[in-house]
Amino acid sequence: MAHKFPSDEWVAAFGDEINASEEYRIAGKPWTHGVTALVVNADPSIGLAEPYGIWLDLDQGVCRNARYCDVDEAQTAPFCIFGDYARWKQVIHKELEPVKGMMQGKLKLKGNLQIIVRNVKAAQALVNCSTRVPTAFIDE
Amino acid sequence: MGGYVGRYLDVDLARGAISELAWPEELRRMYLGGSGLAARLFFERGSWSADPLGPDNDLYVLTGPLSGTLVPGSSRFAIAARSPLTGIWGEGSCGGNFAPALKRAGFDGVVFHGIAPAPVMLVVDSGRAELRDATALWGVDNYDLIGRVHDLLGGAKKPSLLSIGPAGENLVRFANVCNNKHDFVGRTGMGAVMGSKRLKAVVCRGDGEIPIADPEDYKALCKDLVAKVKASVPAQSLKEMGTDSAMDLGMMLGDIPIRNWRRGEDYELSGRLGGPTMSETFLKRGAACYACPVACRRVVEVPDGPYRTEVGPGPEFETCCSFGTMLDQPDLAGVIRANELCNRYGMDTISCGCTIAWAYDCVAEGILSADDMDGIVLEFGSVDGAIALLPKIARRDGVGDLLAEGSREAARRVGKGAQELTAEIKGLEVPMHDPRGSHGMALSYMTAYRGACHKAHVVEAIEHGFTVFEGVGLEENYVGPSSAGKGKMVVIGENLGLPLNSLALCEFLMWCYQFDDLARAIRTVTGWADFSVEEYLRTGERLWLLKRCLNNLMGVTRGDDRLPKKALTPLEDGAVAGIVPDQELLLSEYYAERGLDDGGRPRIEVLERAGLADVARTLFGAK
Numbered sequence: 036m037a038h039k040f041p042s043d044e045w046v047a048a049f050g051d052e053i054n055a056s057e058e059y060r061i062a063g064k065p066w067t068h069g070v071t072a073l074v075v076n077a078d079p080s081i082g083l084a085e086p087y088g089i090w091l092d093l094d095q096g097v098c099r100n101a102r103y104c105d106v107d108e109a110q111t112a113p114f115c116i117f118g119d120y121a122r123w124k125q126v127i128h129k130e131l132e133p134v135k136g137m138m139q140g141k142l143k144l145k146g147n148l149q150i151i152v153r154n155v156k157a158a159q160a161l162v163n164c165s166t167r168v169p170t171a172f173i174d175e
Numbered sequence: 176m177g178g179y180v181g182r183y184l185d186v187d188l189a190r191g192a193i194s195e196l197a198w199p200e201e202l203r204r205m206y207l208g209g210s211g212l213a214a215r216l217f218f219e220r221g222s223w224s225a226d227p228l229g230p231d232n233d234l235y236v237l238t239g240p241l242s243g244t245l246v247p248g249s250s251r252f253a254i255a256a257r258s259p260l261t262g263i264w265g266e267g268s269c270g271g272n273f274a275p276a277l278k279r280a281g282f283d284g285v286v287f288h289g290i291a292p293a294p295v296m297l298v299v300d301s302g303r304a305e306l307r308d309a310t311a312l313w314g315v316d317n318y319d320l321i322g323r324v325h326d327l328l329g330g331a332k333k334p335s336l337l338s339i340g341p342a343g344e345n346l347v348r349f350a351n352v353c354n355n356k357h358d359f360v361g362r363t364g365m366g367a368v369m370g371s372k373r374l375k376a377v378v379c380r381g382d383g384e385i386p387i388a389d390p391e392d393y394k395a396l397c398k399d400l401v402a403k404v405k406a407s408v409p410a411q412s413l414k415e416m417g418t419d420s421a422m423d424l425g426m427m428l429g430d431i432p433i434r435n436w437r438r439g440e441d442y443e444l445s446g447r448l449g450g451p452t453m454s455e456t457f458l459k460r461g462a463a464c465y466a467c468p469v470a471c472r473r474v475v476e477v478p479d480g481p482y483r484t485e486v487g488p489g490p491e492f493e494t495c496c497s498f499g500t501m502l503d504q505p506d507l508a509g510v511i512r513a514n515e516l517c518n519r520y521g522m523d524t525i526s527c528g529c530t531i532a533w534a535y536d537c538v539a540e541g542i543l544s545a546d547d548m549d550g551i552v553l554e555f556g557s558v559d560g561a562i563a564l565l566p567k568i569a570r571r572d573g574v575g576d577l578l579a580e581g582s583r584e585a586a587r588r589v590g591k592g593a594q595e596l597t598a599e600i601k602g603l604e605v606p607m608h609d610p611r612g613s614h615g616m617a618l619s620y621m622t623a624y625r626g627a628c629h630k631a632h633v634v635e636a637i638e639h640g641f642t643v644f645e646g647v648g649l650e651e652n653y654v655g656p657s658s659a660g661k662g663k664m665v666v667i668g669e670n671l672g673l674p675l676n677s678l679a680l681c682e683f684l685m686w687c688y689q690f691d692d693l694a695r696a697i698r699t700v701t702g703w704a705d706f707s708v709e710e711y712l713r714t715g716e717r718l719w720l721l722k723r724c725l726n727n728l729m730g731v732t733r734g735d736d737r738l739p740k741k742a743l744t745p746l747e748d749g750a751v752a753g754i755v756p757d758q759e760l761l762l763s764e765y766y767a768e769r770g771l772d773d774g775g776r777p778r779i780e781v782l783e784r785a786g787l788a789d790v791a792r793t794l795f796g797a798k
Binding site: 130131132134135137138139140144148149150152153155156159 | 415420423426442450640643
């Protein structure tokens with residue numbers, strides 16, 4: 036069954052995919068830098084009245100917690116990446132690589148860019164996990 | 176007219192005579208300055224038949240209208256001549272502070288011809304120029320030369336120095352030209368051309384003003400551009416990690432050459448050689464070229480160990496590959512040491528590192544032996560053999576004499592299948608972006624006017640998605656390992672990129688702002704009130720066509736637009752395993768878009784439309 040994106044169900048399924056991923060278990064092993072929060076910017080035109088935050092507590096190849104968070108909490112994470120709904124949709128469709136997205140200003144990073152650059156392989160594995168989540172986009 | 180000082184020097188080295196040249200504004204607007212203006216002058220002087228190391232190969236050292244202004248990235252200038260490495264059009268550019276120093280000393284550029292009877296240096300000081308004997312400086316390396324020249328000249332204001340090291344003196348075909356230790360005109364062997372002329376250095380200082388056509392908008396413009404640069408992520412990345420920030424991302428994109436192009440992926444290797452690691456280990460501080468808010472240069476030190484290196488310029492991304500991943504060796508300290516030696520001797524780290532990687536490969540394949548290498552052991556995984564070879568190459572000592580010819584000629588002499596282990600196009604070693612991962616880059620390597628080149632265009636930025644150039648006819652996203660549709664992209668990428676080496680402006684700054692910002696900068700500085708992005712693109716086309724015609728006159732045909740076997744051999748691992756560029760598709764799209772005939776020449780009507788009717792007459796009349 037497809038999960039609506041973004042939604043609590045989608046986030047939980049994303050966490051499950053991460054923990055089921057051998058690719059992420061290996062690529063994410065060096066990650067000891069704490070929570071990464073992803074924020075889908077509000078877009079009332081598609082029914083997203085408020086920003087939607089995804090709290091990913093990642094550590095050494097494991098996702099210890101994946102849950103919704105509000106934008107204020109998201110900004111307390113060591114890494115917080117903001118993007119419009121359409122951009123995140125491109126990421127899930129593998130049409131926009133997230134580090135490239137940051138370079139182009141399509142995704143905004145709050146956090147240490149060096150650490151993100153050093154962990155591109157893990158970022159790539161996370162994208163692959165998101166792609167495997169059965170997804171129903173709210174604008175379709 | 177702003178931007179230009181309006182004076183150019185003409186230096187006859189054989190006679191020791193210096194005069195001034197004047198060029199009309201129309202010529203400057205058509206070719207801007209830097210390597211574009213140099214190409215036009217090269218054409219007008221009919222220099223395409225000159226021996227690259229002979230007296231008739233004029234050497235152009237030219238700034239552009241933005242050089243030395245406060246427009247971010249305007250530190251650059253170009254050097255051009257027929258290349259002794261490739262035999263075709265050669266040019267390079269670099270940042271640093273030479274361009275502003277030359278303009279403040281009162282000149283937009285210098286043209287050298289002839290050969291001096293003994294080593295000389297040109298001293299340009301506050302509007303006056305003279306040749307001085309440099310016999311005592313011959314043999315001094317680029318780092319030690321700075322203090323020697325300062326002592327010779329005296330005075331409170333330190334001059335900016337353009338110099339060659341021993342490699343240039345010994346006509347190493349990939350010898351570079353150094354500006355004040357940190358910055359290098361790296362590619363195509365312009366240092367060897369200087370060496371052939373016995374020109375050790377050009378020294379400049381002065382306090383003159385660079386005229387600005389619209390001083391009011393100039394202030395606002397510079398403020399706007401600096402704000403855009405500071406807000407951009409590429410600038411942040413370059414500031415924090417230098418150009419080597421591309422290493423980790425490159426591994427993900429299938430961009431990094433490993434083990435002389437044999438392997439496709441190794442995150443351990445990129446992790447140990449990448450920009451974040453350099454920042455955490457050997458970095459002392461960042462450093463900036465003139466008028467640059469980015470400061471991507473690295474100042475590093477290896478305090479102890481076998482690769483101990485004094486505080487000085489650190490390696491760029493290209494060097495971390497050519498002396499790192501290409502040798503399949505992970506020791507960043509070793510790369511730093513190799514970089515310092517190349518800098519001191521004055522050798523392009525790309526061509527030098529790639530020629531050495533080729534030699535490693537020849538040894539691994541049994542084509543060459545340790546005896547052939549004068550007893551030096553070359554083993555993938557270790558940089559020690561490479562470091563041992565560097566002084567021999569610079570001095571053309573023993574096997575160094577072979578390697579000093581560059582990989583194409585060295586492989587030709589060795590034979591026995593050694594040519595299949597090279598990666599060069601038109602004699603220029605392929606830079607450190609794997610064409611199998613970026614097919615637009617593959618095409619641009621084939622069509623670039625100085626051989627395999629990643630800086631004759633802005634294709635890297637477009638295809639890797641470092642930025643999105645708006646309003647110039649490009650799509651938003653391109654898939655690197657895909658060939659279809661790349662012809663148009665590369666033509667636009669070339670037309671956007673060529674004027675940068677004429678203006679002369681740093682490409683990295685173009686990752687931070689748009690081309691309409693640049694058109695505004697040109698209007699504001701020069702006073703060309705109607706200069707637009709469209710004119711910019713037309714100028715880029717004209718510059719490419721002119722340089723292509725020069726290369727045609729020097730023998731280039733469609734048969735030279737080809738990828739090396741290495742680039743057409745699929746990788747077994749990594750992001751682009753099993754994928755190779757479709758060479759024929761790429762070229763056929765490109766030829767149609769660019770308007771080239773089957774022989775690789777621009778069509779007459781294309782040249783006429785670009786304002787190059789006289790070039791067309793020469794090219795087609797010569798056949």
